[in-house]
Amino acid sequence: MLLRTLLDDPDLRLELLTGAGGLDRVVRWVYTTDLRDPRRYLSGGEVVLTGLMWHESAADSETFVAALVDAGVAGLISGTARLGAAPPDLIEACGRHDLPLIEVPLDVSFAEISDRVVLGVTAERTGMLGRSRRLVADVAEGADLEDVLRSAAAELGIGCWVLSTTGRSIAAASPGGQDVDDLPEPARRTAVRRFVRTERLPTSFTFGDRATTYSVTAAGPDTGSRAAQWCVVLGADHREFSAGQQAVVQELGTAVALLRARLDEGRRVARQGTDMFLRMVLDSSAPPAEIASRLGTLGHDPAVPVWVLACQAGEDAGLAAALLAEIGDELAPTTLIGSADADTVAVLATHSSAQQEIVDALRAKLAAIEPALGKRRLTFGVSGVAPADRLRSTIEEARHARLLAEHQLARETGSRGGVRVVAGDEVSSHALLLAALPDELRSSFHERLLRDLRAYDARHQSDLVHTLWLFLETSGSWAKAAAELHVHVNTLRYRIRRIEEITGKDLASFADRVDLYLALQLG
Structure with missing residues (x-):
């Protein structure tokens, strides 16, 4: 699928802002992001959709575009909901880097564009069965996840499940159309563990008293972090699949990815209303x-x-x-x-x-x-x-x-x-307060109170910081602290006097004890 295919679609009404020379680039997939630098989630050939939430200055445009070019994407499509139009500095950055930039009208959703890309990429793949091609077509016509799984299970002749990485069973289907038993929780945990840990998918595992073999694969292209992806679990060993079954599995992953993209788009729109609500609450x-x-x-x-x-x-x-x-x-x-x-x-x-x-x-x-x-x-x-x-x-x-x-x-x-x-x-209570402090303030407080004591320890090969810690942890008990340190109480008293001289704090004072205790917590 070429980038110009999207631009030529009359239903999308896309407008090219710059980069006409790159319209014959091949689009391999679609990715939506509002990260300033999303390159670690890109594998090359994607058309990237962005709502421009990352844009605060012209420097942000250069950073974003340079990251996309470095990742080898096919083109960039920007939304207009936040800024009303693509900012001039983004257009200039795309022009400098020869990256096609396309603008989408406000009334066209990213989900519609994602659908077009997935359908277009899928249609151009070779070696797929007619049934598997219909899985994605069914999604385009309104089929939900359960419908798609039932069709795939019937074609493959095995049970199919979709899981989240939190182990939630999202959907399931059996080859006969009857209700299918959910995967037992231990099997779900094993499937998720194999999904997030295995470098190359699909993979398989054996589970249960009957030694049932399952296969696990990604929903759609296996790019970026798998931490929040869905995985597809199949009730058979993928290594024994025919070429036709492999094509169905590939198409099933594509259809599930398309449905997930639609869900994510709906969630993204819902978050806009929640963002406004949270600002009001705070x-x-x-x-x-x-x-x-x-x-x-x-x-x-x-x-x-x-x-x-x-x-x-x-x-x-x-x-x-x-x-x-x-x-x-x-x-x-x-x-x-x-x-x-x-x-x-x-x-x-x-x-x-x-x-x-x-x-x-x-x-x-x-x-x-x-x-x-x-x-x-x-x-x-x-x-x-x-x-x-x-x-x-x-x-x-x-x-x-x-x-x-x-x-x-x-x-x-x-x-x-x-x-x-x-x-x-x-x-x-004190830990909650410390966690809310900026890093610079925490570091400054720690250094101001304990810098000289740490320097003394370094020069004299002593351990007064540890002595102070144990003394405070034992609530200032001379006997308990001395026992923990394996020293005589008089030795401990000498060390505490040295600590007081170096820090300028009086360890008989509750306020000074609190100051030193908090400084140690921040170290």
Whole structure:
């Protein structure tokens, strides 16, 4: 499929802004992003759709376009909802880099363009059976995920399932059309683990007393992080498939990817309304009655209590939103997802006050995703359950808990990635305050109080910082601290006097003890 095929489609009414010389580039897939640098999710040949949420200055345009060109994309299509039109600096950047830039009218959705690309790319593939070609055509005509799975299961003669990386069973179908048993939870966990850990897909595994073999493959092109993708599970060994069955499996993945793209587009549109609502909530002037009214408008019963998840996945707000959507679909009857500054937050309805059960379930689900994160840090903060009229404080509780999760993970893993979940009721008061401080202030406070003490230890090969830590951890007990250090109490008293001389603090003073304790916490 060529890029000019999209431009020539009269239903889309696309307008070329620059880059006419690149219209004969081959389009291999479609990718929607609002990241400033999305190149790690691109494999080349994509047409990239963007709502320009990343654009704040001309420098952003250069960064974004250079990243796309470096990844080898076919072209860029920009929306007009946020800025009204493509900014001149974006047009200039695309012109400098010979990247075709196309603008989409406000009333044409990204989902429509994605449909055209998927259908066009699929139609040009060779060696596919007529039935498999109809899977994507069925999607274009309105078929849902269950319809597509039933058609594929009938063609393949085996059971088919679609799973999220959180282990949620999204849809299932059997070859005979009757209800199919859901995959047992251990089998789902194994399938997800193989999906996120195996470098090349499809892969297979054997499970259960009957040694049933299943295969796992990606829904659509296997590009970018798998952390929030869906996977397709098949009730047979893919290595024994005929060429025709392999074609059906490939087309099934394409159809599922198309349906997922439609779902993501709907979620993206819904987040725009939630973003406005969250800005109103975080503005302390909004009265509770107005918050309750807006909650009702967004489909949430204001009489039902809420809890909040705050999430960051590095700079990838799209991944954070996708994971929150999957988690919300499984853990709550209604979920609102939007942005609160740099955090992505989910407001979830619940009739339960068992926060620890929620946190335990969340940690179990996220453990499977960690191998797919690479060096990315995924941090979550979980609030307690509260009435809807206390939503503002509930959001802040979750955000502060997430800040603490980020601080803890950074201290433990350094530049490595990982997952950390912190619940609001797990956070002690001082830790919550420390997590909310900017990095520069935390570092400055630590250095100002402990720099001289650390320098003394380095010069004299002593360990006064550790002595101070143990003394404070034992609540200033001379006997307990001396026993922990394996020294005489008089030796400990001498060390504490030296610490007081070096730091200028009086460890008999409660206020000075607090200062030094907090400085140690920030180290």
